[in-house]
Amino acid sequence: MAAQNPPGLDLAHLRDRLDAELPGLVSGPLRGEVIAGGRSNLTYLVTDDNDRWVVRRPPLGHVLPTAHDMSREHRVISALHATSVPVPRTLLFCPDEDVIGAPFYVMEYVTGTPYRSADELAALGPERTHAIGLALVDTLAELHAVDPAAVGLADFGRPEGYLQRQLRRWKKQLDASRSRELPGIDTLxxxxxxxxxxxGPAAIVHGDYRLDNVLVDGRDRITAVLDWEMSTLGDPLTDVALLLAYAERGAVDLDIVSSAATAPGYPDAAEVVARYAERSGRDLRALDWYLGFAFFKLAVILEGIHFRFSQGKTVGEGFADIGRGVWPLIDHGNAVLDGTHRQQGR
Structure with a gap:
């Protein structure tokens, strides 16, 4: 009896492509399941009962222009594998939509824990939680220190005018997902x-850097940075600000969003900023603008997910309340620019 296909992944077609491109890799019938946690691109754990792999594809249904580009995600992970930035080894990129209905890529399975909740970190204790938080910042600084040209990514983006293009891009994606009034977002x-x-100097930007997008081993080391769908060459302070925005529980107060930053021992905003400044040597004086932009970007992302949910095009649970998370983000973004917002520890 054939294994049941998880949503968006035809296992028989996947097996045929793997056998054609990587003969001998698979030694038995494939089984697969959606890996919980992702709210945009779909991630699957696939196994033949001997080995395990991870498959990534775009979401079902409504896909915004320029988003969910599997080829870019595959390319940056492949390029970074030889650097000090921990990433999985890629095995296959398939642009042919006829195989599973969308472009996809396959990578090795890496062991580790994506810490999403304060309770998970609390079980480790404040000392280990603090070490993990600092490792997260240090890994980001290591990513931003990679020379794009040295790893074949000199043409991965256009750093000149990056921030202006980012604003235009996210405004365009907001307009593509508009289905209700969002007071204050256009003002922001x-x-x-x-x-x-x-x-400042351009770098490889992850675009969605946070603790539950990395894997951590039992020795509190980061074993893999995941979810590179928004990566490009640009201003690295956008990554720093987004990391801070995710830690702002008053702004991102949803059950589906990581609460890890509220765990005892997790570095506060001041320590995160100081640690990154020390490790990177970058000027962070304009960080409030970047934080305001981070809140705007998160608001657009959540609104896009809310729009897909309203169309019945999301996979998994936890989407029903996501729409209510947009308004606090808008308010926090405007407060940052007003000078009336201060994160704890800043």
Whole structure:
């Protein structure tokens, strides 16, 4: 009896492609399941009962232009594998939509824990939690220290005008997902557009860097950075600000969003900023603008997921309340630009 296909993944077609491209890799019938936690691209754990692999593909249904580009995600992970940045080894990229209905790629399975909740970290204790939080910051600094040209990514993006293009991109994606009134979001966008800072040296930007997008082993080391769908060459302070925004529980107060930053021992915003500044040597004086942009970006991302949910095009549970998470993000973004918002420890 054939294994049941998880949503969006035809196991028989996947097996045929793997046998054609990587003969001998698979030694038995494939089974697969959706890996919980992702809210955008779909991630699957696939096994033949001897080995395990991970498959990534775009979400079902409504896919925004320029988003969910599997080829870019595959390319950056492949390029970084030889650096000090921990990433899985890639095995196959398939642009042919006829195989499973969308482009996809396959990579090795890496062991480790993606810590998503304060309770998970609390079980480790404050000392280990603090070490993991600092390792997260240090790994980000290591990523931003990689020379893009040295790993074949010199043309992975256009750093000049990056922040302006980011604003246009996320405004375009907001407009593509509009289905209701969002008071204050256009004001936030316009205020950001009127005060774009000058970027420092460009770097490889992850685009969605947070604790539950990395795997941590039993010795509190980061074994893999995952979910590279938004990566490009650009301003690295966007990653730093997004990491801080995710830790702001008053802004991102949803059960589906990681609460890890509230665990005892997790570094506060001041320590995160100081640690990154020390490790990277970068100027963080304009960080409030980047934090305002991070709240805007998160608001657009959640609204896009809410739009897909309203169309019945999401896979998994936990989407029903995601729409309510947009308004606090808008409020926090405007408060940052007003100078009335201060994160704990800043």
């Amino acid at each position: 966008h316009d205020r950001l557009a009127a005060a774009v800072p000058e970027s």
